Amino acid sequence: AQKVTQAQTEISVVEKEDVTLDCVYETRDTTYYLFWYKQPPSGELVFLIRRNSFDEQNEISGRYSWNFQKSTSSFNFTITASQVVDSAVYFCALSVNYGQNFVFGPGTRLSVLP
Amino acid sequence: EPEVTQTPSHQVTQMGQEVILRCVPISNHLYFYWYRQILGQKVEFLVSFYNNEISEKSEIFDDQFSVERPDGSNFTLKIRSTKLEDSAMYFCASSLTGPPNQPQHFGDGTRLSIL
Numbered sequence: 348a349q350k351v352t353q354a355q356t357e358i359s360v361v362e363k364e365d366v367t368l369d370c371v372y373e374t375r376d377t378t379y380y381l382f383w384y385k386q387p388p389s390g391e392l393v394f395l396i397r398r399n400s401f402d403e404q405n406e407i408s409g410r411y412s413w414n415f416q417k418s419t420s421s422f423n424f425t426i427t428a429s430q431v432v433d434s435a436v437y438f439c440a441l442s443v444n445y446g447q448n449f450v451f452g453p454g455t456r457l458s459v460l461p
Numbered sequence: 462e463p464e465v466t467q468t469p470s471h472q473v474t475q476m477g478q479e480v481i482l483r484c485v486p487i488s489n490h491l492y493f494y495w496y497r498q499i500l501g502q503k504v505e506f507l508v509s510f511y512n513n514e515i516s517e518k519s520e521i522f523d524d525q526f527s528v529e530r531p532d533g534s535n536f537t538l539k540i541r542s543t544k545l546e547d548s549a550m551y552f553c554a555s556s557l558t559g560p561p562n563q564p565q566h567f568g569d570g571t572r573l574s575i576l
Contacts, residue, residue: 382564392504392552392567438504448494448506448517449565 349374351441351452359458360429368424368455370439376400379443381415381422386436386454395437398422429459463487467553467568474543475576482538482571484553493536494554494565495528497521504552510536511559540573548575 350373360366372381383395396406398415406413410427426433436456440449466485474480486493495507508518510528525547527539536555540547550570556563 384567389569390550390572391569392554394564394566397564440504448509448519449496449504450506451504453503 349376349379349441349443349450351439351450353437353439353452353455355455356453357456357458359460361460362431363428364459365425365427366429366457366459368426368437368439368457370422370424370452372420372422372439372441374441374443376443379441382440382442382449383413383422383424384438384440384451386438388435392438395424426457429457431459431461433457434459463566465553465555465566465568467551467571469571470569471572471574473574473576476545477542480540480543480573482540482551482553482573484536484538484568485534486536486553486555487557487566488534490555490557490566492516492556492559492563492565493528493530494556495538496552496554496567498550498552498570500549507538507551516559543573543575545575548573 352371379400381398385393385395403415412425414423436454438454439452442449468483493510496504497507498504506519507522508528509516525541529537550572552570553568554565556565
C-alpha cells in the first residue's frame with residue numbers, strides 16, 4: 348500500500364526566512380510520481396510540481412526548490428525567502444503505476460508572519 | 462489557462478436529502494476524479510472515472526455515492542441520503558492521460574454542509 352507522511356503539522360516562520368517542508372513516502376512500486384500541491388486559505392488545490400521516480404535531479408523554480416532522494420524516500424520542498432503569500436497548507440502526494448488516484452499526505456500548514 | 466470548474470461553491474443540505482455536485486473538467490481531459498477533504502484533514506480519494514465507467518474507487522465510495530457523465534462536459538457526484546459526516550469539501554479533478562504521471566488539475570471545490 349502507498350503512504351505519504353508529512354511529519355510537520357504546522358510551521359511558522361518570519362518573512363524572508365527559508366523553510367523546508369518534509370515529505371516521506373512509502374511504496375513498493377518502482378515507477379511512481381510525486382507531487383506537491385498548495386492549498387491557500389481560499390481552499391483550492393494548486394499544482395506545484397511533479398517528479399518521477401527515475402529522475403532524482405533536484406529542481407528549482409524561482410524561490411521554490413525540491414529535493415528528491417530515493418535512498419530516504421523523501422521529497423522535500425524548500426521555500427527560500429518566504430513571503431506572506433506563501434502561507435497555505437502544502438500537500439505532498441504520491442501516484443503509482445496502475446493506480447488511479449493520488450495518495451495525499453496530511454499536509455503541512457505554513458504560516459509566514461510579516 | 463483551462464480550468465476545472467465546480468458548482469455550487471457551497472451547498473447546504475438537510476440530513477437525509479440527496480445532493481448532486483457538479484463539475485466541468487478541462488475539455489480535452491479524459492480522466493476524472495472526485496476527492497473529499499473533511500475540514501482540517503487530508504484530501505482523500507473517492508473515485509476515478511474513465512471511458513464512461515468507474516476505474517477505481519475507495520472504501521469511502523460506498524453505495525451512497527454515484528458518479529455520472531451525463532453529457533460531453535459535465536461530471537457529477539451524487540450523494541444519496543446524506544449524513545452529517547458527509548460534510549466536507551469535495552474536489553473534482555481531471556487529467557489528460559491517466560496516472561501516474563499526469564498532474565491532476567483540481568477545481569476550487571464544493572463545500573458541502575449537512576445540517
